[in-house]
Amino acid sequence: MKRRLVLSALLFVALTACATTNEMPLAKNAVRLDTNASGLLFTSAAGAITMKKAAEATLSRGYTHFRLDQAQTASGSQFVGMNTHTSGYGTANVVGNSVYGNYSGSSFSTPMYAPTRQIGVTVIMFHANEAGAKGAFDAAEVLAKKGKV
Structure with missing residues (x-):
């Protein structure tokens, strides 16, 4: 029974999962992701998703290379629901919106x-021939490696 409870909780958490990336242009060659x-x-894939979006933004604006600047990260948790388990015995009669009978049981919620x-x-983008491109991420290579995210 406990195994079923854990499995249903894991399934619920997996189903409530998602990732979104917002892009805000800052300059002709810079965006905030x-x-x-x-x-x-x-x-676990948030970093790879961000890198992929940075490469896509770079290529879509006609640039070939990018650098990451002013990076900020945070992690935590959010409440997604309650898993309630009820056990009991007895008889119950349903009449309209009311339940009558002899019932004994307990329940707990997790x-x-x-x-x-x-x-x-912040993603700062460069053309291949610009000085800033030296040592920067190559957007095409990043997409080739992370394109399956």
């Missing part, structure tokens, strides 16, 4: 939390 992830599956992760970063 804010990734918010929740759930076991997406919190709060469920999903892990969260937030990543905020």
Whole structure:
């Protein structure tokens, strides 16, 4: 019974998982990316998701390389629901909206939390021939490696 309770809790947490990235242009060659992830599956991939979005933003603006600046990260958890288990015995008669009878039992509830992760970063983009591109991430290479995220 306890195993079933744990499995249902894990399934619920996995189903309430998601990741979103907001992009805000700052300059012609700079954007701010804010990734918010929740759930076991997406919190571990938040960094890869952010890198992929940075590479996509770079290429879509006609640049080839990027650097990350002003990075901020945070992690925590959020309440996602309650898992309630009830056990009992007896008889009950339902009449309309009321229940009558002899019933004895107990129930307990367990709060469920999903892990969260937030990543905020400024992406500064460069053309291949610019000085800032030296040592920077190559957007095409990043997408080739992380494109399956």
